[in-house]
Amino acid sequence: ARHGRTPAPCIRLVTVNLCGVAVKCTDVVETYIGRIKEVNPLINAVVKDRFEEALQEAQQVDELLSEGHDDEELLQEKFPFLGVPVTIKETFALHGLPNTAGLVNRHNVISTSDAMVVSRLKQAGAIPLGVTNCSELCMWYESSNNVYGRTNNPYDLQRIPGGSSGGEGCILGAAGSVMGVGSDIGGSIRIPAFFNGIFGHKPTTGVVPNDGQFPNAVGLRTEFLCTGPMCRYAEDLEPMLRVMAGSGIGKLKLDEKVLLEKVKFYSMEHxxxxxxxxxxxxxxxxxxxxxxxHLETQLGVQVQHVAIRKMKYAFQIWSVLMSYKGSGGEEIPSFTDLLGDHGKPVWPSWELMKWMLGKSPHTLPAIGKVLPSYFAGSLRTELVNLLGSDGLLLYPSHPIVAPKHHSPLGMPFNFAYTAIFNILGLPVTQCPLGLNSEGLPLGIQVVAGPHNDHLTLAAAGYLEKAFGGWICPGES
Known part of the structure; x- marks a missing residue:
C-alpha cells in the first residue's frame, strides 16, 4: 500500500500488498470504513456492509505480517491483494450478505457461498467491505430499486451513477473502496465507470467466469455477459484481471510488452x-x-479517423440478439437460418432489394428482423479486420455526461454506445478524462481486437498519466 497526494479519505492503495510497509492493514481498512460511513448517507452506494468481519480479517493480516517472513516476494506472489479493501456488486454472491439484485421477492436471500471471482479475490488476500447497489435485475442504467432505494452520483447528488454496476462505480468514485467487481451485458461496467470518473474494463468474452451471480445469462446471452474489474487507478486493472480470470488469463497476452508508438490508432467520434x-x-x-x-503530438502516432456505418444500428443489433432464446432459455437458430429453412443462405440486404422490387418471397417485417443479426456478424468482421492484433479504436463511452435522476427514461437507448461491444465480444476499457465545466466526469472507450486486452490496459495507463485519471469529488 502507498499513499498518493490526495487527502486521507482519498488514500491511494495500488496493487502492492502490505509486506514490509509501516502502515497496518487495520489502519487501512478502518480508513476506508470511515470513508464509507462519511459518504454513504449521501450516495447510498454500499447497501450492506461487513465491517466487523473486515476488521477481523485485517487483524489476521497484521498478525501474519508480524510473524515475519524471509521471502516476502513469495508471500506477495501468493497474496497479491493482501489486505486490500474491495467492494462487490450485490448481484454477486458474497458469503453472509444479501444477493437480491434489487428484487423485492428476494429480499430475504442471503448468500451461503462466494461467486467464483469473489472467491478468487479473497484467496488473493483482498478484504470485502460490503456489497453495492444496482438496478433491479440489472436491467437499467440507473441504479435504483425497491429493496435499497436510489444511489446518487458522488460528483452531483442530483445525477445518476449509472448502472447496473452503479453502486460499485459510485463508491469507487467517492474513494470508499480500492477496487470493485462489476458485470457488463450492455455497458454495466463502463457506463458507471464513465459517470463516476473511474476505470472499468470489459474483458474479451469468456475470459472471466460469470458463475455465482444473479441474474445470470442464459442462451445466447452468455456470449454477451462479462465480469470485470473497476478501480480508480489504471495500474490496478491488470492484476485484478489476472486474479479474476484465473486459468482463463492464458487466453490473453498480458505478459507482452506494449509499445504504444507501434500501435495503430483509430478514432470514431460518434x-x-x-x-x-x-x-x-x-x-x-x-x-x-x-x-x-495528444497521441499525435506527444506519442508521435497518426490517428486515423474512421466512419463505420453499421455502428448507427448498435441498438437494433443489441436488442434483437438479446431476444434470441428458447422457452427454456436455450439458444435457438438465428432468424437468418429460419428464413433459409436449411436451404440456400438468405442475404438480408439482397432480400430487402428484392422486396422493394416485389421479387422477395419474404415479408418486410421478417427481413427487418434479420438485418440486425446480419449486421452484427459483418460489423464484427469489419472491426476485427480493422483492429487486427495491434490496433485500438477510440470511441465515446456515452453520448452525454451523467444525467439527472429519471432522465434516462426519456433517452432509454443511449447505452448503445457501450452495448455494441458486448455483442461483438471485444475487450474495452473506459478511461476517465477529467471533469467538464459542471464538474462531471468525462471519459472515452478504448477498444481492441479479441484477446488483445493488454493493448487497452496499456492505453488506459498512458491516458491516466496524460489526463490525470480519477479526480476525487470536491477537489476541483
Whole structure:
C-alpha cells in the first residue's frame, strides 16, 4: 500500500500488498470504513456492509505480517491483494450478505457461498467491505430499486451513477473502496465507470467466469455477459484481471510488452447518427479530440479517423440478439437460418432489394428482423479486420455526461454506445478524462481486437498519466 497526494479519505492503495510497509492493514481498512460511513448517507452506494468481519480479517493480516517472513516476494506472489479493501456488486454472491439484485421477492436471500471471482479475490488476500447497489435485475442504467432505494452520483447528488454496476462505480468514485467487481451485458461496467470518473474494463468474452451471480445469462446471452474489474487507478486493472480470470488469463497476452508508438490508432467520434440515440455532447467531443491531438503530438502516432456505418444500428443489433432464446432459455437458430429453412443462405440486404422490387418471397417485417443479426456478424468482421492484433479504436463511452435522476427514461437507448461491444465480444476499457465545466466526469472507450486486452490496459495507463485519471469529488 502507498499513499498518493490526495487527502486521507482519498488514500491511494495500488496493487502492492502490505509486506514490509509501516502502515497496518487495520489502519487501512478502518480508513476506508470511515470513508464509507462519511459518504454513504449521501450516495447510498454500499447497501450492506461487513465491517466487523473486515476488521477481523485485517487483524489476521497484521498478525501474519508480524510473524515475519524471509521471502516476502513469495508471500506477495501468493497474496497479491493482501489486505486490500474491495467492494462487490450485490448481484454477486458474497458469503453472509444479501444477493437480491434489487428484487423485492428476494429480499430475504442471503448468500451461503462466494461467486467464483469473489472467491478468487479473497484467496488473493483482498478484504470485502460490503456489497453495492444496482438496478433491479440489472436491467437499467440507473441504479435504483425497491429493496435499497436510489444511489446518487458522488460528483452531483442530483445525477445518476449509472448502472447496473452503479453502486460499485459510485463508491469507487467517492474513494470508499480500492477496487470493485462489476458485470457488463450492455455497458454495466463502463457506463458507471464513465459517470463516476473511474476505470472499468470489459474483458474479451469468456475470459472471466460469470458463475455465482444473479441474474445470470442464459442462451445466447452468455456470449454477451462479462465480469470485470473497476478501480480508480489504471495500474490496478491488470492484476485484478489476472486474479479474476484465473486459468482463463492464458487466453490473453498480458505478459507482452506494449509499445504504444507501434500501435495503430483509430478514432470514431460518434455512431454515425442513430435516430434512437442522443447526439454526442460537445464537451465529450472536445475531450475525445484532445486525446487524438495528444497521441499525435506527444506519442508521435497518426490517428486515423474512421466512419463505420453499421455502428448507427448498435441498438437494433443489441436488442434483437438479446431476444434470441428458447422457452427454456436455450439458444435457438438465428432468424437468418429460419428464413433459409436449411436451404440456400438468405442475404438480408439482397432480400430487402428484392422486396422493394416485389421479387422477395419474404415479408418486410421478417427481413427487418434479420438485418440486425446480419449486421452484427459483418460489423464484427469489419472491426476485427480493422483492429487486427495491434490496433485500438477510440470511441465515446456515452453520448452525454451523467444525467439527472429519471432522465434516462426519456433517452432509454443511449447505452448503445457501450452495448455494441458486448455483442461483438471485444475487450474495452473506459478511461476517465477529467471533469467538464459542471464538474462531471468525462471519459472515452478504448477498444481492441479479441484477446488483445493488454493493448487497452496499456492505453488506459498512458491516458491516466496524460489526463490525470480519477479526480476525487470536491477537489476541483
Amino acid at each position: 455512431d454515425g447518427g442513430s435516430v434512437f440515440v442522443s447526439p454526442v455532447n460537445k464537451e465529450i467531443l472536445e475531450a475525445h479530440r484532445k486525446v487524438v491531438e
